[in-house]
Amino acid sequence: MTANPSDRQPGATTRRGRRPSTSPLQLEEVAFGLFASKGFEATTVDDIATAAGIGRRTFFRYFESKNDVVWGSFAEHLDYMRQRFAECPPDQPLMDAVRTVVVDFNRFDPDEVPWHRRRMELILRVPALQAHSTLRYAAWREVVAEFAARRLGMSVGDLVPQALAYAALGAALAAYEHWLAHPGEQLSDIIDSTMRDLAGGFGAR
């Protein structure tokens, strides 16, 4: 279970000290297994650490909290979304751009879908995670707000881009909940439809 020494980065000076005995991804897999069998709340950090063959203290060097385990490498994914926004044609209407990017950001390979569903079931249904996730959503909103602000010639902190980002997040969450409740449907279709409703002001007249 030790990392392969040949994994070293080519450019980097060869590493010095002791090698990490596991990885975030590996811990995530172990943890998800336990969550699936015992449930999230009933799984203690000790359980995860023991199952992964590390000390409890070490677990907290890989993840800030037990909650964070379920979020995987979300921060890196956000970079992708930011990049997708940057690539939007300047003449594309704001809400069209938001819709297409959000839909795109939530596209997954068919073989990743079951895993993603399990992740989202935890995030959206376990109260402790529902709560904690709010903090992650802030980063997501910021990416949307940055883009909206740029397009509207405002600053990120301004009311309109912030409200837009908040509303877009809400729409996406509603779409996700629907997706969890209706396994037959396509996530991207649901998000697309919901973002259209949002852009249409939910039929306001």
Added chain:
Amino acid sequence: MTANPSDRQPGATTRRGRRPSTSPLQLEEVAFGLFASKGFEATTVDDIATAAGIGRRTFFRYFESKNDVVWGSFAEHLDYMRQRFAECPPDQPLMDAVRTVVVDFNRFDPDEVPWHRRRMELILRVPALQAHSTLRYAAWREVVAEFAARRLGMSVGDLVPQALAYAALGAALAAYEHWLAHPGEQLSDIIDSTMRDLAGGFGAR
């Protein structure tokens, strides 16, 4: 600091056992004082209990968690919102109704405003409370979704009313954050403007 015996409900059979030694409201006031001086995180439940002259164990009979203290009597307020929705003229366009009710729901007497601001500063700025508040927001959304569903001839769980509720919540939160950052402005004006943006699809064309 003992409740007045003459506080008894007229219709109720006279109470039997020992009288409560404090009240949620009183605890809330004590707690807010401590939060203001030491900060939320640095204030322990022991601090609050001691300051209120009760045992730590008793505190948890008045509030499920330390987080819950800041929410006061939110559940009862929600009943008011539900009622306001029920009173909306049937011919009033959906998003107009949502806007006016949400604006109305967030109107406060001028003398309540400073207290409300302190409450919302905690809720929106302390990470632990930001996270925990998500759970409270669910109840708020449900009220909006119920109304939207009724108006749209759908069920509460359906995608559109849920998305609408989520988006309305988002808009309201953005408005609140703006209000906290701009003490000079009127909360109801900010919310009204933000809800109009939402109903207008943020200028989608």
Added chain:
DNA sequence: AGCATAATGGCATCGAGTGCCAAAATGGAA
């Protein structure tokens, strides 16, 4: 005075999270 009722608060326990630090592992240099 005695009884039923209701709130209190101490005690023990669990689990998340953190600071501290000695021990283990590893590559490079003498």
Added chain:
DNA sequence: TTCCATTTTGGCACTCGATGCCATTATGCT
């Protein structure tokens, strides 16, 4: 090979939120 610098590990102690258990206290009724 030996020693050193570096990095990770994991045990220990501690804080704090939260919960179950239960004897104690206060209160009104009979």
